[in-house]
Amino acid sequence: MKKFMNEVSKVEDEMILGLVKAYPQYLKKLDCGNVVIRSKRKENKVALISGGGSGHEPAHAGYVGTGMLDAAVAGAVFTSPTPDQIYEGIKAIANDAGVLMVIKNYTGDVMNFEMAAEMAETDGILVKQVVVNDDVAVKDSLYTVGRRGVAGTVFVHKIAGAAAERGEDIHKVQAVAQKVIDNVRTMGAAIRPCTVPAAGKPGFELADDEMEVGIGIHGEPGTHREKIKPANEIVDLLLDKILSDIDYTGGEVAVMINGSGATPLMELFIINNRVSDVLKEKGISVYATFVGEYMTSIEMEGFSISLLKLDEELKSLLDERADTPAFKA
């Protein structure tokens, strides 16, 4: 295992410390573990919390700030945060407007966030939740009942965060978050694996000419393996599945081309070149495109395409100001 790190046991702690030291104007860390909240708390608005295992940076702590999250909770690499951690995060941001939990659909995450919510409700805190399940690749998976939550989660942070910042009540913010979930679909592929530091070796292996289609953000299996193809053909394969899941025809979309951690921007732009052309051919209008690393898998070399179908409400919320370490609008 060749990584820029110190001790394996300190990877998550040093990472969160390094993040908070880079962006003190946005973030502070609670004393109770890897829980990050806004350095300037904003009262009288619905507070958003998200999180999950580490290894998906900048998700989720990089999205804490104006117009997005109020708190993010980071578990060990690819491991759900504990209910205690999440509970501390909820308490730190709770106010009379309530707390919305944005959970990616993994069995451990859902269970632990729900346990934390129960603890918070005992304290009289109003807690609601949404579960993101945007990955069209597989129906049930290694770690989920139902579809997995992947890069589309960032659109939920952005748009529900904007609604909360506008002062909408918790029912409205939850409804908007659910509308994003109902309208966003994602699928990915990878050509090189990633190594969880505590494991010390890659989570899977691929032959020199192979790719995993529909891969999850923990390197877990997708739909199948096949020989690597030209980028345009890989894009077509992924878009076919996404476009057959919702009818995007005639609509407007936001596009996210998400790098998995080790994919050069050069390749992500080559991918976007094809995505853009295919959408144009199909009469789907692109309202906004985001190319970069939004929901990574340590140093996996792969990418995902997310399409979010927009209406006037979602467009207006997408356009609202966001000011966080990893997402500015």
Place this chain on the structure above:
Amino acid sequence: MKKFMNEVSKVEDEMILGLVKAYPQYLKKLDCGNVVIRSKRKENKVALISGGGSGHEPAHAGYVGTGMLDAAVAGAVFTSPTPDQIYEGIKAIANDAGVLMVIKNYTGDVMNFEMAAEMAETDGILVKQVVVNDDVAVKDSLYTVGRRGVAGTVFVHKIAGAAAERGEDIHKVQAVAQKVIDNVRTMGAAIRPCTVPAAGKPGFELADDEMEVGIGIHGEPGTHREKIKPANEIVDLLLDKILSDIDYTGGEVAVMINGSGATPLMELFIINNRVSDVLKEKGISVYATFVGEYMTSIEMEGFSISLLKLDEELKSLLDERADTPAFKA
């Protein structure tokens, strides 16, 4: 060679097309090759142009927009753009206030930008230049006389761009750019090489336990190779050299922790954790930190640390609004 790409001969063109299609609100491409300018031209200000070989994305086209560059020229991967290309870029942005070229110090880049400037001057265009040489690793190198220009170039784009946007004249913008160059120092290291598509194999090889210290942004040799060390010790090694080059004591700095393309954000934050601690110990105050991919080397796994010594003028320009695809402030 395992990459998300189509034909080798189309990598640069498809990359630039994919970038411009992602960000039409910021960018448009000229018909004469991979030259990108602002989609909304701003007149009556000094116009900034930069560029170099492709493979350093988001540099430089990702920095075209309000408060930074007016044009960026992209050569083939790791190859200087041609004088003709640069000349077309200069002509497209020229106005009475003049054009400032921000050149990274590589022999080919300097020669071609200077030839382009001569062509433009024949047309009566006022052209000035600065040459960035922030890399403290090696004095002369494979492709340079003198030090190489690396990630510190992004600070030149940001700060000189802000001065130009404020309406300063070309002498002032050039002086501010030079002040950044005089006060920024960078050094990097890498643990995995990158592959230029046209070459089809890695530009160098490293043993499983080896790193290249002081590596350049084309994978060219640095000061030496040694066994990989814990991240904190690598940081100390690089910072020692940077801090012995300028006296930063008692001052304020902007810090850039730049990923080379395949380095996970997790590792960059672990690196920043140490950088932040060392600077604090030494009484150097951190005014702002930037962690991410700013000046990459395709999919090299490495990083660089840049420190820019600030005064009130540089702080004020660093804080000005920037709105580009890859840098927002």
